[in-house]
Amino acid sequence: MTNNEQGRTIEAGALKALAHPLRVRIYDLLSERGPQTASSLAALIGETSGATSYHLRALAAHDLIREVPGRGTARERWWERPKGRVTLPGPDDTMSPSNRAAAQIVTAEFFRLRHQTLMEYINRPAAEQPEEWRDAGLVMTTMLDLTPAQMAEVREELTGIIDAAVERYRGQEGAPGTRRVSLRAEIFDLPTATGRGSIQKG
Known part of the structure; x- marks a missing residue:
């Protein structure tokens, strides 16, 4: 392998x-x-x-x-x-x-x-974060009502955004001003839940 x-x-x-x-x-x-x-x-x-x-x-x-x-x-x-x-x-x-x-x-x-x-x-306390990094992150959860085809479409769009970012910033390891960041994307069905709303940090 x-x-x-x-x-x-x-x-x-x-x-x-x-x-x-x-x-x-x-x-x-x-x-x-x-x-x-x-x-x-x-x-x-x-x-x-x-x-x-x-x-x-x-x-x-x-x-x-x-x-x-x-x-x-x-x-x-x-x-x-x-x-x-x-x-x-x-x-x-x-x-x-x-x-x-x-x-x-x-x-x-x-x-x-x-x-x-x-x-x-x-x-993490704000005092432990350099000022320029304090508002750079984002944690968001959004509830939507989608069909399987619509969810697959959103999944492909998210994957495309992440793939584009990986390609655009490739090779910057150790460059001045950079930090390793965690980029996450999740989308999955909640079979017994309905409704919509958002919870966001950042």
Whole structure:
């Protein structure tokens, strides 16, 4: 399995390798913070470097991550998550019981971490944010009444906006004045709910 700019879906073997809360956290940190070593990850997570090194090797064995070319030494290896969109398959009835269990672990931990970072942003005191970043973010929930075809149309529009932003700002990692930001889009049906309204932060 290889990663590319067109995106990839994680297959069963790699999904099982990822199905450990600490490995999901490591994978998430490599996405969020860029290349890391076992020692730097250990400091971020609060584990030993031996533990993070073990999990890094397990992730690398399934091409989920890779060593950074030309960086590091035999004693201090740098790891990165290859660029490109990744699809994590959710649990479904077509999977074997073991694959379904792995998918449940990965998706539960991924969304737990996602919610955690969102709450950290919402609860961050303004004094801890540079002034130019204080009003830059947006958290919005809007309720609509849509048909499946209309929801698919909105989904495609959102995907197009995100893809365009990724292409427009590609290659700015580490540039002066930039920060890593989290860009999220969600749209899904609420089968038993009706009504409309908006909740917005930012």
